[in-house]
Amino acid sequence: MSTDSCPPLSGPSFDADPYPAYDWLRRNAPVVRLPLPGCSAWLVTRYEDAVAALTHPALSKDPAAGSPEWRAARLGLPLDHRPTMASHMLNADGAEHARLRRLASAAFTPRRMRGLRARAQEVTDELLDRLEGPEADLIAALAYPLPITIICDLLGVPEEDREEFHRHASVIDSAAVSDIDKVTEATDALERFLADLVALKRTRPGDDLLTDLVRRSNGGEIDGDELISTAFLLLTAGHETTVALIGNGLLALLRHPGQAAALRADPALLPDAIDEMLRYDGPVRNATWRFPTAPVVIGGQEMAPGEPVLVSLLSANRDPAAFSDPDAFSPGRVGEPHLAFGRGPHYCIGAALAKIEAEVAIGTVLRRYPDLALASDAAGLPWWPSAIMRGLFSLPVRLR
């Protein structure tokens, strides 16, 4: 144990650059008990331990397996407590998880992914065509609206209902974790919205994911609560994360102009560069809650049944035991695969779609704006103060 102390694990300096704190934890307290409002949680920070936790058969994803203190603290927000929104794969284990995951994955067909790539290009072009001045905020102009449009297309939200959909989703996206009343109200509204949408798909089926799920519910493979919960999960899991990938990825390139120049010269390098953006400064700070169903030992630390466990994906992705020179942004690096999409049974089902959106958005920005530069001091950029996500509120740039 070294004598220096751990940099703060919350607050503006941590939001702006959490990596020195993670580095300290990996070296001094790799599995640490983190105090939270109303309870405490284990935080796992090393790559090897993160893989062990994400794939551990005795770490449950079911919120009912959480300790009474964790459940009373309601850190999972109202969402983990209502069957109409919480009956989805990310809260399920074993055979139930496999069934819910299989039903939704079936909708991510290669044909649908090709269609969504073309659609992402069309939407990106339209959004960038609207930019007139020499400066822009690339989060508001592109990174935020692109993923929500693609999710609406995937789910089959009709054009005329999208504004309402955006309104509820943006309250949930932007409200502070502590603002439970505001989140509850928006969640109620979104629940009614999704229930109406499901009813619509029964009478007016389309070529979309929700229609696929409605057909399967007619066959008894998925019930009504699970259907609405799955739609809700896809919306929340697939939106903010992709906003943050596009934003954090563009920021990494703005801070590494040599890498941006290499991608402009050879766009075929883009898929590898996106993977490095995911490793270097990924969108998801910690994987979602896990709870031991029996005593579990990770990194030499015993965890008791019910104790909440968080796995720091950001920290694991900078572990020098897994990545050489981990703080360098080096597209094309060889070594361990990053954990930005998780690992094991709950590995992200939207990973391919998220990469398509990022390739289109970032590739198009690089092509259209050869002189792109940051318009503000990178040290003053506003980061979301979120325990789960790592993303920017705004990314002011000079386009030309």
Ligand code: HEM
């Ligand atoms: C699961 C990250 C985009 C849908 C996950 C997990 C991570 C993740 C880390 C695992 C969580 C855990 O084990 O606790 C990301 C990132 C994205 C992204 C970084 C963008 C860059 C998407 C998109 C969709 C999506 C676009 C859907 C359209 C899901 C679903 C799960 C999931 C449904 C749950 C899978 C399961 O429980 O089996 N994602 N995601 N994600 N993601 Fe993503």
